[in-house]
Amino acid sequence: MDLVYTPAQQTFRAEARKWLTAHVPSERLPSFDTAEGFEAHRQWERTLAKGNWGMVTWPTEFGGRGCNLIEWLIFEEEYYRAGAPLRGNQNGIFLLGPTLMEYGTPEQKARFIPAMASGDEIWAQGWSEPNAGSDMAAIRCRADRDGDEFVINGQKIWSTRAVYADWVFGLFRTDPDSSRHHGLSKLLVPLNSQGITVRPIEQLNGLPGFAEIFFDDVRVPAFNLLGGEGEGWRIAMATAGFERGLMLRSPARFQQACKRLVQLYRENGSDVINPQIESAVVRCYMDAEAYALSTYQTASKLCSGGTIGAEASCNKIFWSEMDLLIHETAMDLLGARAEIEPQTAAEFVELGVWLDGFMFAQSGPIYAGTNEIQRNIIAERMLGMPRKWGQRYELYVHPGSA
Numbered sequence: 001m002d003l004v005y006t007p008a009q010q011t012f013r014a015e016a017r018k019w020l021t022a023h024v025p026s027e028r029l030p031s032f033d034t035a036e037g038f039e040a041h042r043q044w045e046r047t048l049a050k051g052n053w054g055m056v057t058w059p060t061e062f063g064g065r066g067c068n069l070i071e072w073l074i075f076e077e078e079y080y081r082a083g084a085p086l087r088g089n090q091n092g093i094f095l096l097g098p099t100l101m102e103y104g105t106p107e108q109k110a111r112f113i114p115a116m117a118s119g120d121e122i123w124a125q126g127w128s129e130p131n132a133g134s135d136m137a138a139i140r141c142r143a144d145r146d147g148d149e150f151v152i153n154g155q156k157i158w159s160t161r162a163v164y165a166d167w168v169f170g171l172f173r174t175d176p177d178s179s180r181h182h183g184l185s186k187l188l189v190p191l192n193s194q195g196i197t198v199r200p201i202e203q204l205n206g207l208p209g210f211a212e213i214f215f216d217d218v219r220v221p222a223f224n225l226l227g228g229e230g231e232g233w234r235i236a237m238a239t240a241g242f243e244r245g246l247m248l249r250s251p252a253r254f255q256q257a258c259k260r261l262v263q264l265y266r267e268n269g270s271d272v273i274n275p276q277i278e279s280a281v282v283r284c285y286m287d288a289e290a291y292a293l294s295t296y297q298t299a300s301k302l303c304s305g306g307t308i309g310a311e312a313s314c315n316k317i318f319w320s321e322m323d324l325l326i327h328e329t330a331m332d333l334l335g336a337r338a339e340i341e342p343q344t345a346a347e348f349v350e351l352g353v354w355l356d357g358f359m360f361a362q363s364g365p366i367y368a369g370t371n372e373i374q375r376n377i378i379a380e381r382m383l384g385m386p387r388k389w390g391q392r393y394e395l396y397v398h399p400g401s402a
Helices: 006-023 035-050 068-081 090-103 107-119 233-247 250-270 277-302 311-341 345-351 353-360 370-381
Strands: 123-126 140-145 149-156 168-174 184-190 196-201 210-221
Touching: 006 168, 035 107, 068 250, 068 277, 090 107, 090 123, 090 168, 090 233, 090 353, 123 210, 140 168, 149 168, 149 184, 168 233, 184 210, 184 233, 250 277, 250 311, 277 311, 311 353, 311 370
Parallel strands: 123 168
Antiparallel strands: 140 149, 149 210, 168 184, 196 210
């Protein structure tokens, strides 16, 4: 892998930096888990789309720039360096978008991708159900075929962004006689459909980042079936690969967090008695850099025609546990002040967003498939260890394994 950027890549970085410097909001946007903040983030998505920066890897005919994954990583580095807002439509652009590119019909791509890129349609994800979280093969929510429509009945839970989103993509059981991963299909459902009830779920910070979705005889046109009927498991695994492996959490997110962590240590380190905190700061920084190099390696592999499979589980474990350590270390550095939620500009300067980040990081080992499930995947599919019912493997994942 060549670690030297080409002149074209350096030009692309300069262009991205110039645009972001001119357009990133000067003030922090409200949380996108509030109605006001959600609309503010929707407007930011529209601003990105106008500059063709909404999703740089997409083809130009869909509002992208046709960039490869190396250029995407460069853009992400500049995006986080500029302090740009978090992406309100990440479920759409990072998860569903690539899946549509691979499995959608030309008509589906034309219908859904431009509206996704522009921020006009924000997406939630509908994987989990009661008793079917990381084990998506246990899904029971039914979608029965009725002519040119599917009739959906059942419940989804822990649906990210569903409180304010416009659409949800999810996995539904279209063959009532099937079991486990057979007979599942992936459907795209407008959340304003008759028969849908969205019930917010409060997070630790009191904001509704997740929701339950209830389906009561909800009718969806067969056009909204992604892939063939009964092919949902295969397509969902592709989406999960994007989520766990590369697109959902770019290295720049953690590199910038670690730069802030180092600065926090320089400002507060003299007050810290525990020498292990200094070691934790160093480990976080090194892990973030190692994860970045590993991701560049993966991107280079994919650009050369390779694929990513079960190794995506290594990535997911590594970045989620790294995120926890980064924010736990910041809490230790802040001491009692860590419990203060900043309200003023001065408090944001002093305390940053460490408390919000800490609370969100707790969910990292759970969403996108629990880390326990990921360790089982690694043990069985990468290491060839025997599968035993009820057995959980304990594996340490380091960046080189990704």
